[in-house]
Amino acid sequence: VFIIIDALDECDDSNRQRSRFVKEMLDYQAACEVNFLVTSRPIPNVTAQFERFPWVEVCAQRSDLQKYVEARLKDLRPVVRNNIQLHEEIRTTISGAADGL
Numbered sequence: 001v002f003i004i005i006d007a008l009d010e011c012d013d014s015n016r017q018r019s020r021f022v023k024e025m026l027d028y029q030a031a032c033e034v035n036f037l038v039t040s041r042p043i044p045n046v047t048a049q050f051e052r053f054p055w056v057e058v059c060a061q062r063s064d065l066q067k068y069v070e071a072r073l074k075d076l077r078p079v080v081r082n083n084i085q086l087h088e089e090i091r092t093t094i095s096g097a098a099d100g101l
Contacts, residue, residue: 001034008040022049060098069094 011018029036040046042057073087080086
């Protein structure tokens with residue numbers, strides 16, 4: 001059994017909620033013999049909690065993101081699809097938002 005936790009770094013940790021969640025998750029894993037697949041940006045207080053476990057660093061390639069955006073732009077309504085200026089704005093916005101993905 002695998003349980004997937006996506007974007008753990010986005011969980012609020014102001015009251016150490018994320019830290020408590022990870023502790024509970026690891027206790028549950030030991031007691032119930034389940035596996036967890038956790039994704040997170042590489043922030044120190046998250047990676048420190050998982051340093052004894054196997055991990056893989058995955059980085060989005062800008063060229064892959066560009067190919068995806070171009071393919072999706074073709075699927076938009078004609079009023080958007082035919083607006084070159086809007087295309088460029090969409091590309092720029094998505095590219096900027098994806099830094100660190």
